[in-house]
Amino acid sequence: MSSYQLSEDVKALLKDPNLLIPAIAQDVQTKEVLMLAYVNQQALAHMIETATGTYWSRSRNELWVKGATSGHTQKVLSLALDCDGDALLISVEQIGAACHTGKTTCFHQPVKLG
Amino acid sequence: MSSYQLSEDVKALLKDPNLLIPAIAQDVQTKEVLMLAYVNQQALAHMIETATGTYWSRSRNELWVKGATSGHTQKVLSLALDCDGDALLISVEQIGAACHTGKTTCFHQPVKLG
Numbered sequence: 001m002s003s004y005q006l007s008e009d010v011k012a013l014l015k016d017p018n019l020l021i022p023a024i025a026q027d028v029q030t031k032e033v034l035m036l037a038y039v040n041q042q043a044l045a046h047m048i049e050t051a052t053g054t055y056w057s058r059s060r061n062e063l064w065v066k067g068a069t070s071g072h073t074q075k076v077l078s079l080a081l082d083c084d085g086d087a088l089l090i091s092v093e094q095i096g097a098a099c100h101t102g103k104t105t106c107f108h109q110p111v112k113l114g
Numbered sequence: 115m116s117s118y119q120l121s122e123d124v125k126a127l128l129k130d131p132n133l134l135i136p137a138i139a140q141d142v143q144t145k146e147v148l149m150l151a152y153v154n155q156q157a158l159a160h161m162i163e164t165a166t167g168t169y170w171s172r173s174r175n176e177l178w179v180k181g182a183t184s185g186h187t188q189k190v191l192s193l194a195l196d197c198d199g200d201a202l203l204i205s206v207e208q209i210g211a212a213c214h215t216g217k218t219t220c221f222h223q224p225v226k227l228g
């Protein structure tokens with residue numbers, strides 16, 4: 001997978017191509033925010049080429065193709081960088097649960113206002 | 115604003131209460147992802163207390179009440195932490211544009227798949 005490289009066009013959109021940046025996966029149909037993970041150049045290049053949800057695992061320090069083990073893959077429909085080029089939004093079709101706990105979304109711990 | 119402090123209950127949900135964590139603002143009605151910024155304890159405590167979109171500005175190194183200058187404030191409807199306690203999802207009613215460019219969302223730079 002180390003052969004995947006980011007094009008100069010995409011690099012130019014990034015604030016700093018060497019940064020790990022947060023990537024938000026959003027369900028294309030329900031619009032639910034499913035998870036937040038991180039991408040580096042290699043992960044982003046792999047995601048662009050394969051249209052498969054791909055991140056950089058900070059804990060394992062390796063490329064992480066979402067669902068490679070669990071089968072809970074993400075088909076990527078579209079990608080957008082933010083105005084600063086330091087955050088990514090991924091529109092996905094999620095197979096199975098996005099969260100390793102089995103829940104639809106990782107954001108399942110409510111914090112009370114007030 | 116330095117008087118706002120996080121409760122022990124909320125601190126217990128965080129992976130590391132001393133980390134700056136990414137916070138995703140999502141429009142409560144359209145479900146559009148509007149922006150990604152960061153919160154520390156102080157910003158999160160201020161957001162919980164005031165139900166107003168509040169972040170920690172990494173560039174200015176100070177509390178940033180979204181819209182304090184532009185008037186483009188965020189009314190916070192609900193908050194949720196992710197399974198790891200190191201990312202936050204904020205459901206907001208956005209007044210005006212979320213992006214400083216005047217666009218609805220900061221994620222307006224498409225990246226082509228391919």
